[in-house]
Amino acid sequence: MSAPTRTPTGRNEVTSEAARRRTFAVISHPDAGKSTLTEALALHAAAITSAGAVHGKGDRRGVTSDWMEMEQARGISITSAALRIEYQDRVLNLLDTPGHADFSEDTYRVLAAVDCAVMLLDSAKGLEPQTLKLFDVARGRGIPVITFVNKWDRPGREPLELLDEIEQRIGLRPTPLNWPVGIAGDFRGLVDRTAGNAYTKLHRTPGGATKAVEEPVDAARAAEIEGAAWEQAMEELALLDEIGAHYDAESFLAGKSSPVLFGAALPNFGVSHLLRTLITLAPAPSARADASGTPRPVDAPFSGFVFKMQANMDKAHRDRMAFVRVCSGRFDRGMVLTHAASGRPFATKYTQAVFGAERHTLDTAYPGDVIALVNAQALRVGDTLYDGPKVEFPPIPSFAPEHFAVARAVDSGRYKQFRRGIEQLDSEGVVQVLVSDVRGEQAPVLAAVGPLQFDVVRHRMEHEFRAPVELSHLDYSVARRTDAASAPVLHGLSGAEVLTRRSDGELLVLVHNKWRLRVIQRDHPELLMEPLLAGGIEEEG
Known part of the structure; x- marks a missing residue:
């Protein structure tokens, strides 16, 4: 099969189109408002006309990016989604990520595909464990981070206290671009530090379903109508000026500082400022290092890598899509x-752009864009596709699992469907599938970051593959990489089991807990038990 005739691509065209792109992910702790912010960004960019709500209350529909039945039923995001938004001659590729910690491995894969991240903080809770973990991965990948302090319309902490926590706990120097007038829970408006402290008073819209009304107000009038809240904001801004907390492009792109914005995604307060920040400060796509460490320029022949596999987005066709x-x-x-x-x-006849549950045919794409290849049976997460001279990008590391269960087919007569389903879930990265000579292929061990991943397995095996499974949980919580020489000894030890033939070829040993791991390492220092890479950083312990 030969490629269709097409107009030669000019380097200037690719370079200029790449410069228009901003590809970013929103990362946060569960319930920080990530899905709501995703929709608010789409609303302000006029990509949708009415925002939904995470739980779809009243007459408001569910969030655009949460398309799976389980997501809609539980009100949480458990898969990543790609949203393409055009705004002010820029193309924003927003890669929405799972909000629940049990599905963080999907988030790590998404972080391999973006050039910037928006770290979303709850104004009352600040930096939470999942946020810290995700930030460590972003830092490990050299991804610059913009911070958005959300839910300022609800009671929360002092803004200066939140800035201090960011600097003390993760070592990022916060540089606020705007500042709230009114304490958390009494949100009056925002002062734009990048525009000479211009003040915008915010007016709530019914239910936050449409864009918030933003009213420019001069300083004299602001002091009159806001009173003590205005005075406090001015004092805090003076302190920021005194300590030199101003945006610096070099330190931001180097991952040493983070621009900070305040707002409230549900009523759409401060979202427009975040959009403007993304198109002006977030980096455009640039040369990406291949597996040998050689940077591949954006104007080189086509190349891309698979960061997400998803099956059955279209129930009518039972398709398999590679992002x-x-x-x-x-x-x-x-x-x-x-x-x-x-x-x-690999032929690309069926290529689409995805916007939540909606999708349409995509004819062209440039560096930074996300393309969805339909019926991509031959592809797996981390695979490289290219045109012209060969190139291969580094593999995406698998996350260190902490939960393990043996899967068996409830109906032995549907074993073929069982095997097909397990293999597909493995290739999508829903779980890691481990096989041992002792247990056999009829009883693979599923390895997961969090137990809710097993609920996804049960649901999809029953409803998509018509092969219900029975899961028996194993009393292991630690996985380590080992080798063929160490495996026989480890397999004979109490509290350890060696499993082979993970899809990436690694040989793993499972151990009951970290205490037992330390005992084995003390008594058998000659045995190989290496930590697994967790999304670019070493796992703890």
Whole structure:
């Protein structure tokens, strides 16, 4: 099969189009308002006309990016989604991520595909464990971070206290771009530090379903109508000026400082300022290092890598979709690319752009864009596709699992469907599938970051593959990498089990707990028991 005839791509075209792109993810602790912020950004960019709510209360529909039945039923995000938004001659590729900690591995894969991250903080809770963990991954990948302090319309902490926590706990120097007038729970408006302390008074809209009304007010009038709240804000701004908490592009891009904005996503307060910040401060796509460490320029021939696999987004067709981050060159639908892992050609006749549950045919794409390849049976997470000279990007590390369960088919007569379902969930990264010679392929061990991943397995195996499973939980909580020489000894020790043939070829040993791990390491220092990489950082312990 030959590639269709197409107009030669000019380097200037690719470079200029790449400069228009901003590809970013929103990361947060569960319940910080991430899905609500995602919709608020789409609303302010006029990509949608009415915002939904996470729980779809009243006559408000569910969030645009949460399309799976389980997400809609539970009111949480458990998969990532790609939203393409055009705003002020910029193309924003927002990669929404799972909000629940049990699905953080999906978030780590998304962070491999973005150029910037928005760290969302709850004004009352500040930096929470999941936020800290995700920030560590962003830092490990060299991703600059913009901080958005959310829920300022509800009671919360002092703004200066939140800034101090950011600096003390994660070592980022906070540089506020705006400042709230009114304490958390009494949100009056925002002072824009980047525009000479211009004040915008905010007016709530019914239910926050449409864009908040923003009224410019001069300083004299603001002092008159806001009173003590205005005076307090001015004192705090003077202190920020005194300590030199001003935005610095070099330290932001180097991951040493973070621009900070305040707002409230549900009533759409401060969201427009975040949008403007993304298009002006967030970095555009740039040269990305391949597996050998050589940077591949954005105007090189097409290349991209798979960061997400998702099956059955369209129930009517039971399809399998690969989300690919474009790293270089121009993509034209119908191109015949090369699959780096196999060396085989890969046709791209069916290519789409996805906006939550909606999707449409995509004809062209540029660096920073996300393309969805339909019926991508041959692809797995981390695979590289390219045109022209061979290139392969580094694999996306698997996260260190902490929960394990043996899966067995409830109906032995549907074993083929059972195997197909387990293999597909493994290739999508829903769980890691481990097999041992002792247990056999009929009883694979599923390894997960959090127990809710097992609920997804049960749901999908029953409803998509018509092969219900029985899961028996194993009393292990630690996984380590080992080798063929150490495996026989480890397998014979109490509290340890060696499992083989993980999809990436690694040999793993499971241990009951960290105490037992330390005992084995003390008594058998010659045995290989290496920590697994957790999304670019070493796991704790």
